[in-house]
Amino acid sequence: MEVKDVTIIGGGPVGLFGATMARLHGMSAAVIESLPELGGQLYALYPEKPIYDVAGFYGITGKDLAVQLIEQAEHFSPDFILGQSVESIRYLAGSEPTYELTTPTGTYRTRVILITVGIGAFIPRKLPAEGADRFEGAGVYYLMPPLDHFHDRRVLVIGGGDTALDWTLAIAPRSQHLTLIHRRDHFRGQEESIRLIQESPAISVRTPFELVRINGDTHPESVVVKEVGSDHEEEWLMDDIVGGLGFLPSLGPVKTWGLSLKANTINVDPASMATNLPGVYAAGDVAQYPGKVKLIATGFGEIGIAIAQIRSYIDPSKHGLPHSTNLKGIPR
Numbered sequence: 001m002e003v004k005d006v007t008i009i010g011g012g013p014v015g016l017f018g019a020t021m022a023r024l025h026g027m028s029a030a031v032i033e034s035l036p037e038l039g040g041q042l043y044a045l046y047p048e049k050p051i052y053d054v055a056g057f058y059g060i061t062g063k064d065l066a067v068q069l070i071e072q073a074e075h076f077s078p079d080f081i082l083g084q085s086v087e088s089i090r091y092l093a094g095s096e097p098t099y100e101l102t103t104p105t106g107t108y109r110t111r112v113i114l115i116t117v118g119i120g121a122f123i124p125r126k127l128p129a130e131g132a133d134r135f136e137g138a139g140v141y142y143l144m145p146p147l148d149h150f151h152d153r154r155v156l157v158i159g160g161g162d163t164a165l166d167w168t169l170a171i172a173p174r175s176q177h178l179t180l181i182h183r184r185d186h187f188r189g190q191e192e193s194i195r196l197i198q199e200s201p202a203i204s205v206r207t208p209f210e211l212v213r214i215n216g217d218t219h220p221e222s223v224v225v226k227e228v229g230s231d232h233e234e235e236w237l238m239d240d241i242v243g244g245l246g247f248l249p250s251l252g253p254v255k256t257w258g259l260s261l262k263a264n265t266i267n268v269d270p271a272s273m274a275t276n277l278p279g280v281y282a283a284g285d286v287a288q289y290p291g292k293v294k295l296i297a298t299g300f301g302e303i304g305i306a307i308a309q310i311r312s313y314i315d316p317s318k319h320g321l322p323h324s325t326n327l328k329g330i331p332r
């Protein structure tokens with residue numbers, strides 16, 4: 001069986017950049033992704049939301065950034081194994097230790113594992129309101145449909161964190177009107193998002209309100225909301241309801257691999273991105289250390305550190321990372 005130098009578990013933005021960097025620095029690499037598409041949260045959760053804090057782009061949508069990262073990785077021809085969730089890993093000790101990785105339909109061998117599973121499977125927190133289940137996918141959304149869908153429609157967004165705030169800002173310019181409700185008076189998201197929402201004439205913010213019921217026949221026609229802490233209810237005409245309550249972290253099988261965990265993240269040494277298991281590294285949203293910031297830019301930086309360490313782990317005579325322009329074998 002072929003033994004890869006590095007096998008990357010998770011084909012989100014950080015795993016994709018990991019594949020580019022591993023190949024660029026002369027290592028064989030495979031990416032195993034549980035979904036049928038690469039791109040992670042960028043592609044699955046917010047393909048049309050603009051991102052402003054990735055170096056080199058004034059603003060780029062999630063999908064476009066995913067496409068750029070996939071194209072960049074494809075230049076270096078790593079193996080992509082899609083639609084396969086890694087269920088277990090097994091350490092094979094010896095003079096040249098390796099790991100065996102198992103998915104429901106295959107077994108793979110690798111010297112090093114780089115875990116970039118982000119928040120794991122994307123399981124949205126569902127709206128605890130009457131009618132929410134009935135209209136899911138037809139007026140009630142947890143993953144954003146194309147933004148054009150909201151053109152000239154009345155939209156209700158529910159939630160108080162970054163997911164709800166980001167979706168509010170992305171949808172509002174397309175909608176006829178957008179109302180954001182949250183069951184507390186204070187939002188937990190980024191201050192700049194809160195300021196933009198409060199200043200926008202296209203957005204009404206109502207707090208502390210919660211969704212009670214969605215009325216309609218084949219699609220939502222109105223919603224009933226309730227002021228938290230009182231019996232006061234209001235009915236508003238509404239076309240679309242977007243649940244922005246965040247996602248349930250679900251590392252799934254990763255939790256059984258003997259890694260040192262903190263809640264749904266993996267403890268790493270930030271100087272090396274090494275986990276507690278030999279030859280197993282982690283980067284991106286799943287990697288945890290004091291001061292961690294969950295941003296794409298942070299994940300890219302962590303890849304630089306991890307790949308330098310992995311290169312020395314595989315060949316102890318090598319240290320650090322040379323500049324890319326000095327490398328042989330770059331497709332030009």
Ligand SMILES: Cc1cc2nc3c(=O)[nH]c(=O)nc-3n(C[C@H](O)[C@H](O)[C@H](O)COP(=O)(O)OP(=O)(O)OC[C@H]3O[C@@H](n4cnc5c(N)ncnc54)[C@H](O)[C@@H]3O)c2cc1C
Pocket residue numbers: 009010011012013014015032033034035038039040041042045046049050051052053054084085086087116117118119120121162163166167252253254283284285286294295296297299
């Ligand atoms: C609404 C929203 C807006 C955001 N906006 C921004 C922003 O503007 N700027 C910014 O920097 N960040 C933003 N973020 C955060 C950013 O998306 C994450 O930091 C980034 O996606 C982390 O990348 P990752 O590769 O570590 O993980 P992910 O993107 O989560 O990718 C992990 C991949 O691993 C796969 N996977 C999981 N388990 C397994 C398994 N066992 N086997 C195989 N594959 C597996 C998953 O399917 C997934 O594709 C936002 C997040 C959300 C939800």
